[in-house]
Amino acid sequence: MRERLEGLHRRLCRHRAWRFGELLARGYLDHDVGKSAAALAYYLLFSFFPLLIFLSTLVGFLELPPLRLDTALQNLIPREVIELVNVYLQHVTELRSGNLLAMSLIITLWLPMRAVDSLMKAVNVSYGIKSPRPTLRHQLVVGLYTLFLMAVMMLTLVLMLAGRGVLTFLSRYLPVIQPFIGLWNALRFPIMGTAFFLALGVLYWVAPGITGPRRRVFPGAVAALCSWLVFSLGFSFYVENIANYSVLYGALGGMVVLLLWLYATATVLIMGAEVNRALVQSAA
Numbered sequence: 001m002r003e004r005l006e007g008l009h010r011r012l013c014r015h016r017a018w019r020f021g022e023l024l025a026r027g028y029l030d031h032d033v034g035k036s037a038a039a040l041a042y043y044l045l046f047s048f049f050p051l052l053i054f055l056s057t058l059v060g061f062l063e064l065p066p067l068r069l070d071t072a073l074q075n076l077i078p079r080e081v082i083e084l085v086n087v088y089l090q091h092v093t094e095l096r097s098g099n100l101l102a103m104s105l106i107i108t109l110w111l112p113m114r115a116v117d118s119l120m121k122a123v124n125v126s127y128g129i130k131s132p133r134p135t136l137r138h139q140l141v142v143g144l145y146t147l148f149l150m151a152v153m154m155l156t157l158v159l160m161l162a163g164r165g166v167l168t169f170l171s172r173y174l175p176v177i178q179p180f181i182g183l184w185n186a187l188r189f190p191i192m193g194t195a196f197f198l199a200l201g202v203l204y205w206v207a208p209g210i211t212g213p214r215r216r217v218f219p220g221a222v223a224a225l226c227s228w229l230v231f232s233l234g235f236s237f238y239v240e241n242i243a244n245y246s247v248l249y250g251a252l253g254g255m256v257v258l259l260l261w262l263y264a265t266a267t268v269l270i271m272g273a274e275v276n277r278a279l280v281q282s283a284a
Contacts, residue, residue, distance in 0.1 A: 023278035024271075027126060033270050036122040040266035043115035045259060050107040051153075052085065077232060078239040081261060084254035113146045119269060120145075123207040126273035141206060149199055156195045197225050204273055219279055224272030231264055 027033070120142060133141065171177045180187065200221035239257055 020278050020282040023281050024274055027274040027278060028271065031122075031125045031274070033122070033126075033267060033274065036118075036125065036270055037263055037266040040115060040118045040122065040270070041259065041263040043111065043118050044262045044266060047111040047115050048258075048262070050111055053107075078236045078257050078261060080239060080254040080257045084258060109146065109150075112150070113142055116146045116149070117142045119203070119266075120207040122270045123204065123273040126270060127208045127277055129208045145203065145206060148202065152195050152199050156192050193225065193229075197221055200224055200269070200272060203269075204276060207273075216280065217276055220272035220274075220276035223275045224268050227271070228265060228268045231268065232261070235261060235264065 117139075120138075167177055167180055201217050204217035204220050
């Protein structure tokens with residue numbers, strides 16, 4: 001019986017799809033992705049609110065519309081998270097000041113750097129990198145990628161909030177842009193998705209210092225982005241229609257939902273690197 005099972009396993013391993021799935025499952029267990037995701041979620045949680053302070057204060061100084069999570073995101077992000085964030089943003093908007101912007105900028109740079117550092121270390125483990133970069137060089141890469149990520153987020157935020165106004169202004173000089181004004185509400189989410197896809201691709205490329213074709217990092221970026229979208233939709237539906245965290249945790253229900261969502265997001269980000277590794281090894 002044992003010989004038959006071993007023979008079946010050898011035949012299945014000849015199929016690339018089976019070998020890919022096996023490598024992916026082994027990577028999750030052997031690389032302790034759950035533990036790494038928990039550590040990353042910890043840093044993401046402490047980075048989340050200082051980042052909101054900075055973005056909300058910056059939006060106020062730029063005289064853009066108040067920063068609020070769009071109600072259109074309710075199908076993607078649990079309602080409890082949206083309500084928690086919007087209440088917090090309203091409170092921060094009332095406290096707008098130059099000192100708050102400067103303080104939040106310092107904290108926003110430090111805490112996300114710790115989150116990025118944790119994520120890059122997890123990506124190195126996924127890729128099997130046993131000899132990471134020297135400390136100073138690694139911290140430089142972490143800092144540069146954090147700045148890049150924040151720039152992408154701020155540019156995306158400005159486009160989401162003021163994109164329609166920008167298109168209206170440009171249409172005065174470029175009439176060809178006029179048809180896109182009416183389509184902006186539909187176009188802004190693909191633009192946001194494209195920005196996040198590029199950010200993930202750059203992460204999987206620079207984290208381990210991979211040499212070789214850049215296209216090798218894109219499958220993991222696509223898998224991570226699609227998996228995150230599917231999970232967020234499913235989790236949002238589950239939280240709003242099946243689970244009732246407010247009964248179990250009371251006023252902390254929104255925070256618990258946010259923490260679970262961040263943990264799942266961290267897992268997806270790390271598994272994107274596992275997808276890239278499994279694809280390369282299954283093709284060998």
